[in-house]
Amino acid sequence: MFNLIRLELFKTYSKWRTYIGFIAVAVLIPVIMWIMWIEGGKFIQHQLRSLQTDFFITGNLFNGWVIAQLIMNGLWVHVPALIALVAGDQLSGEATSGTFRLILIRPVSRARILNAKYFATLLYTASLVLSIAALSVGLGLWIFGSGDLIAFDKDGITILPENGLIIRFLFAYALAMWSMFVVASLAFFISSFVENAIGPIITTMTVIVIFLIITNLPVESVESIKPWLFTTHMNVWQQAFRDPYDWEKIRTSCLALGAYSAFFWAVTLFLFRRKDILS
Amino acid sequence: MSQEIILRTENLGKHFKNRWAAQDINLEVRRGDVFGFLGPNGAGKSTTIRMILSLIKPTTGVVELFGHRLNASRERALQNVAGIVEKPDFYLYLSAYRNMQIAGSLTLGRTPDDKKIMGTLELVGLAERARDRVKTYSHGMKQRLGIAQALLCDPQLIMLDEPTNGLDPQGMKEVRELIVRLSGERGITVFLSSHLLNEVEQVATRMAIINKGTMVVQGNVEELLQATANKILLNAEPKKKALTLLEKMKHVTVPALSDEGIIATIEPKNIPAVVAALVEAKCKVFSVQPKHSLEEYFLSVTQNGTDV
Secondary structure, rough: OOHHHHHHHHHHOOOOOHHHHHHHHHHHHHHHHHHHHHHHHHHHHHHHHHHHHHOOOOOOOHHHHHHHHHHHHOOOOOOOHHHHHHHHHOHHHHHHHHOHHHOOOOOOOOHHHHHHHHHHHHHHHHHHHHHHHHHHHHHHHHHOOOOOOOEEEOOOOEEEOOOOOOHHHHHHHHHHHHHHHHHHHHHHHHHOOOOOOOHHHHHHHHHHHHHHHHHOOHHHHHOHHHHHHHHHHHHHHHHHHHOOOOHHHHHHHHHHHHHHHHHHHHHHHHHHHHHHOOO | OOOEEEEEEEEEEEOOOEEEEEEEEEOOOEEEEOEEEEEOOHHHHHHHHHOOOOOOOOOEEEEEOEEEEEOOOOOHHHOOOEEEOOOOOOOOOEHHHHHHHHHHHHHHHHOHHHHHHHHHHHOOOOHHHOOOOOOHHHHHHHHHHHHHHHHOOOOEEEEEEOOOOOOOOOHHHHHHHHHHHHHHHHOEEEEEOOOOOOHHHOOOOOOEEEOOOOEEEEEEEHHHHHHHHEEEEEEEOOOHHHHHHHHOOOEEEEEEOOOEEEEEEEOHHHHHHHHHHHOOOOEEEEEEEEEEOHHHHHHHHHHHHHHH
């Protein structure tokens, strides 16, 4: 199995498209940092305007942790497209190039080949999330320095002390990785139906956008289905910046996301083992 | 030649929506055969090969390779089998060397050593271009690389589906020579699917013919061709007079007019007497040609040679 995963990783990382995500991240994050640097904390001042009327705030609140958290907030809806770019190509790419005929006549079971591909897809997803983490936290702390974190979300503002932030960020990126695995699994699943890589990317993003719209619809009639949509749980990483942690919510979301990933993987495996390679 | 059967199919069939692409295919390929699998385009050759190589799940029947049933122990059944289905395909963004590594790793479960890869590429004349990306290769080079990939893990059976498709005459000749060499020097059994009759005629020792999804005949090439033995094409004028005369001759059977001339069955020893009799009757005999060919046989058993 290790040999198969190594082969799939080699194939994945030999493709130009694999690096589009990393290049996008490597360009986007420094640009955001540069804009923040130019702005010189106006954004934070704006966010804290109401607080400053009631509280006396001291210290460096415009720091690397804040920037990294802002970047995470800004990117988590867009990163799925970069993941789908690679995950959506894993099976459809083989169909397009005809290489299914090369690999599926070998004395290796289809299940092992699919599992190796799936594992390689998850590793790519993890590496992309880790690159975002390393770049946004590393560059943020280097440019803007350290300090307490003001975490903004729809429920308000939480100020978290500097010590322990690294654990919170590691936890947040682990949760983000877990939710991105669902996106990767969805794109991988769609990839098993089609023979071009564009279809899975567009379909994955369409599903995510539709689910996100439903998730954010303030309509009572859709409230009952919201807990069943994976997009409802995709922002579980924000729980890492709550004080105290809402373990019940984290557990529920992680289970829901894990179930979605497992479902997409299982259905893909079921279909792939029965798939006739006709082209 | 050993009589060990290394590939056997029993009532193999595939049903797509509302038609049978292949039905009741019963093949027997023996060790050391160059087995020609003939049929017009759309006869079901590729479907059959895909079922044998587990790319398609059969609707009916079983495939047995080296004594292992494909549906029960796929990995053992395919361990000594290699193949090219329709056309060889590669990871175009990788070099030939890397493609060989991938193909070899999947079969062996480990990366094949450098010497083996380079030696196999040398065999097909691609060693010097081993590090070039496959997307820079010509069609002929890709075909040769496909054969190298198939040979890499020393298979005992190679399934080749239309291996000379799209090649120029020189390339076709090279592939044919390679097939003969593989069989003769390495003792590899070759299963050669083709719609090119002369290709099969030149290299095959045994063959099967498939038409409209069903198998028409299977056997030793020489023995099967005996059915068309002694057939000649006679070009004489006036044709009708010559035909009437031939019909009356006791050494001649089933003479018939065709676009090319008169086709008849005459034993070689009687040909001079027949020609002499025609000349004596004031018929001009321009040529007498043997019609002992696979094409004749193929047409006689399929009765539909339009695609061939």
